[in-house]
Amino acid sequence: MKTQLMKAMMTSISEVVETMFFLPAEQEKEGMLLDAGLLDQADTPSAALAFTGDMSGRLVMMVPGNLLSEMTENFMGEPGDKLTRELKYGTLKELLNMVCGNALRKLDSGHGFDLGIPEIVDGETVPSELPAAVINVADAKIVAVLDLQA
Amino acid sequence: MVYSILIVDDSLPMRSVIKKTLGAAGYGGSEILEAENGQAALEMMRHNWVDVVLTDYNMPVMNGLDFILKAKKEEMLRDIPFIVVSTEGNKDRIAQFMESGAAGYVTKPFTAESIRDVMVPIIGEVDDEDTIDESDDDLDF
Secondary structure, eight states, X not given: OHHHHHHHHHHHHHHHHHHHHOOOEEEEEEEEGGGSSOTTOSSOOEEEEEEESSSOEEEEEEOOHXXXXXXXXXXXXXXXXXXXXHHHHHHHHHXXXXXXXXXXXXXXXXXXXXXXXXXXXXXXXXXXXXXXXXXXXXXEEEEEEEEEOO | OOOEEEEEOSOHHHHHHHHHHHIIIIITTSEEEEESSHHHHHHHHHHXXXXXXXXXXXXXXXXXXXXHHXXXXXXXXXXXXXXXXXXXXXXXXXXXHHHHTOOEEEESSOOHHHHHHHHXXXXXXXXXXXXXXXXXXXXXX
């Protein structure tokens, strides 16, 4: 089911990015966070969302700053010079919320999942050996990290 | 017909997107009120005319379900229709919303069409000149 969840997350990222942010998204690969190539980038805001249900854990999403700015412009329909860091972080949290909820619905066995409230986290604290999916969006990469409870 | 629509969501970007989507769905001429949680929304509803409420579920201070249940206990507010706009899409949760008195449910991510499909049976048709323009890419989501 872990593999199914990762595939559902990748599909969900593509659907949400294309529907709500009007950007083409292409699934690149699955692997470990270590291999995703984002850990050494300074400006990569990250957010985490906990979920409980048939499986419990958290999803972490990392989006390079330039791409997050473009996504926030598209999402809110506001020019870039009006977008504060708070609005960009809010957009990242909404992206994560929609991706996670959309993916878990695809796997819902009828018992349902409960979602927490998204929060901004320090991406450097996310263990680098966790499974991660990479999605190519507008010449940049979004990374989704799945941190399941044992 | 001009409506007064209350959007309840703790996320400012999401409130902006819902507002933009309402415009694309034909409700652009409406008065839009905003609140960031159920408690703030209740207070706003006690002092403003509201035709319909679009509320998120997962919010700090007071979530969408508690918000609906509390509003339904107040005589002045109980007849106002509530539409839940949320990522929480499992059947049990949706049933819980409807049993609490919600009139409709929209799953995130959403489109102008999905918002309109739920809104029209609840508050009525929009004016012809305001209906969805499929040719406008900026509004067609």
